Structure formats: C-alpha cells, structure tokens
Amino acid sequence: MSKIKVIKNFLTPEECDFYIKYIESNFDKFQQTEATKRFIWLFGDELSMGSGQTQIKLNLDLNPLADIETKIRNLFTSITAIAKDVYKDQNELYVTSFSMTKQIPGAYIPLHYDTDGGVNHYFKYSGIIYLNAMKQDGILEFPRLGYSHSPEAGDFVMFPSADPDAIHQVIKISEDRYSFPLWLTEDSSWKI
DSSP states (O other): SSEEEEETSSSHHHHEEEEHHHHHHHHHGOOOETTTTTTEEEEEEEOOOOTTTTOOOOOOGGGGGGGTHHHHHHHHHHHHHHHHTTOOOSSOEEEEEHHHHHEOTTEEEEEOOGGGTTTTTTOOOEEEESSSSOBBBBOOOOOOOTTEOOOOOOOEEETTTTTTTTTEEEEESSSEEEEEEEEEEEEEGGOO
16 A cells, blocks of 8 residues: 555564553553543644544643653654655654553544644644554554554554545454554644
8 A cells, every 4th residue: 555654563572562561650641532442641732633532631742751752752763764765755754743542442543534624734644653463453444545454563554644545543442552643744843
C-alpha cells in the first residue's frame, strides 16, 4: 500500500517491554477517554480528539518525561528521518503531538480523520508505534483503501494525515493494547 507505510521492528522487543513497563509505572498520570476505554498521556500542542470525544489535557513539552526525555527525543529523530525517507519528503519534519496510550478490553477507536475537518491542519503525517502484538482484534483499518494492519510489537505504521482516503478505525480491542500515536508537521512552531 503506497500511502500507508509499515516499518517492521522499528522498536526492539526490549524497547517495547521498557515502554510498557514505563506506561504501567506512570499510569496514575494518564487520563481516560469516556466511551473508548482509552487511557492517554498526551504531549504537544493543541490536538483535537474529534467531536464528542473527551477533551484531553495536554503537556506542552516533554518535562513530565524528564527521566526518559533523551530516549524519546532520539525516537523523534528516528521517526522524522524515516518519514522523510519513505515519503521522499525534502522538507524538515517535526513531531507535533505524541501520546502514550493503553487501551483495555472493550476499547475501540471510531472511524475518523486525524485532521478532524481541518482543526489539526498542520498535521502532515500520522503514525502509531505498537508496543505489543494483538492475538485477536485491535486491527487498524483503512476502509477506503481496503487495507488493515494487525499490530505486532515494534511495528511503526505511518500515513499522510490529510489524505481523504486515510480515514481509519479500530473496531474492537479485546486485550490490553499499548501504543505511541504521534503526528508530524513541517511547521516548526508546532514542534514539541
């Protein structure tokens, strides 16, 4: 699928385990979205989570992650380099929003665009790094593209945020799902 890029083993199993343990040990800092059974710790500037969804309090910088900030910044450097490479993008790219998430059984992510009708107009690429494999369910679906991706630990999935075909969803999550959703921009004023 040319619009959707999948980088297998972007993170090692050891890195995935490290981040899952980090999420669990900092779970008291996460906020829950109501209907979707999604727990999130969000970093970056204003991010619309879609109409009718719970508003999430943002951390405008990575200060709360001081103990792993260097690790996260190195991750951002790798992410932007890969995005530039796989999309043959000559422009500078910056991570504008990043979150650590845990979804529990019964969770879902409704059909949506990441640009939310222009609210997140500065998003160029969207991505998600999976920290654990899903034995069943948890599949990222792009219905207009006829494409779906079953999460494997360490996978990094990217796609153009504003592409009209990039509407996506996760219908059902039946086991704990850990991931790092993130968004890239060309506008340095939006970078974390």
